[in-house]
Amino acid sequence: MSTLRFLIARLSSAVPTLLCIVTITFFLIRFAPGGPFDQEQALPADVAANLNAAYGLDRPIVDQYLRYLHGLLHGDFGPSFRYRDFTVTELIDQGLPVSFTLGGIALLIAVIAGVGVGTLAAVGRGGMADRTVLGLAVLGVAVPSFVLLPALGLLFGVELHWLPVAGWNPGRVDDMVLPVVTLALPPLAYIARLQRGSMSEALQSPYVRTAFAKGLPLRTVVLRHALRPALIPVVSYLAPAGAMVMTGSLVVETIAGLPGIGRYLVQGALNRDYTLVLGMVIVYSTLLIALGLVADLLIAALDPRVSLEA
């Protein structure tokens, strides 16, 4: 199957997937108790009724669902219930670039550094790099981001004064360093361990033995013969790693006070801001589906025996 046909097939199969996700989320959040206009003091009944009518919440739920889908088709995510003067589209437009930059850089660092360190560890089994990977893996898995970010902030911000602890000024690189490191570390640790395993396995394989028998230098054997097969597990892990970064960003953006979209999902859910939650879920799902697609394309590029099939 040609790459183009594969892409078309996969993209069209993404639509029903997204529709399922939207539907399930729509009804799930509706069945949660409470509503978007609940406050500590109950609103007067007529005010509440007016609000519900204004946002269409007084209509039958199926009707609301269809109206929401209709809006989606026209690229309209609806108004936010809590950020009264904003539509969800506007909130996403403002926040997504920040989150996307942070998450993208973090994922990139996690993959490149993870593959690099994991490869070194596999080549020098039992040596320095190998111990680093094991240490990193423990750290990355055991220390949650809500501990890691403050700890890093304490060290590099408060003690050493190298980096700002929190805050966001567009274009300032040093604002991004600690959040990005915090986001990158868990997937980096996982990828390093994956890569260490797959590279060790590749180095034991018969074709690598052939390459050594040809008298190729170690570097050539590793880079030309062993690396590509060893990358396949890492590439397959791309979407889960992306999910890891997204989950991290919920916490990191809140703690570091970054104007991304990560905080909206949690806040939206707590506030019963139905449209905001749905918008966030759609954004995140789309990103994950896209990452999965990229992973499949990469695997086909890495291994000539794989043919693309939707």
Added chain:
Amino acid sequence: MQDLLAVEELRVAYGSAEAPLEAVRGVTLALAAGECVGVVGESASGKTQLCLATMGLLGRGARVSGRVRFAGEDLVGMPLRRLNQLRGARLAMVFQDPQTALTPHLRIGTQMAEVLVVHRGAGWSAARAAALAMLGRVGIEDPGWCLERYPHELSGGMRQRVLIGACLLSEPQLLVADEPTTALDVTVQAQVLELLARMRRESGMAILLVSHDLAVVAGLADRIAVMYAGRIVELAATARLLSGPRHPYSAALLQCVPDIRGPIPVRLPTLPGQPPAIGERAGGCPFAPRCERREARCLVETPPLTADDEGGAHACHRPLPARAGRP
């Protein structure tokens, strides 16, 4: 004349120092330039370990002692840098399973040409041109097509030809072939052996040909070494070994080879029993549990490899009589 390859008292052990598992237990074997020596034995007889040691390819877990001299230089403990100058250039190896011995994601042309690029400093295009010519020499019908293929697009026989071709590009003095035909079907086996014989005639290289199958080795080898449980138990000129084996194990192996001239046997005789596992090799002759000629001292005294008066050697307390013909 100096031997091209001289293996002396080679030992390869795995496991801990207290309880070593010895895969090769003191092998001494020499190859002259241009000579073909066959090594025959069942699996786990140590023949593959011998090949790998000859190429400096044993894994990290292996403990090696003894010497493997190639053109006077000892490969055991040789620095990797020097080793990499020799292997692929002056000594090369063909592996058993062509299915897995080629890198799946590299084109045939790349996998062949890289040998010349790394050893001769050739440019890629010149090296690919040489690979193209070599594919023709090893009997690939459409070399230009083959050069651009990935391994999985070729048949097993073609892959083995490609591997042999890759080895021959640098005109090595010694080719180590570990079960080069075992994974192939019978007609292709014969073709590959024919190819090896022709390449040997054309290039004058020496071959260390290893197989579990005496018939495979017999057609090509000048001399044959029979291995059992990590040792050479008999070493003799091919004709002598085939006509008058001295060691009972060699004789038993010979009986397992069907005679193509005779009637098709109903059932091939097979050697009863199993060779001892690597860990449980005690004193005495390792073949004793399966040997029909066993006597009391076979169980306590390990027979040393002793030269006979026909230029061969055998390790047996009660060898078969010389020139006995087939028992």
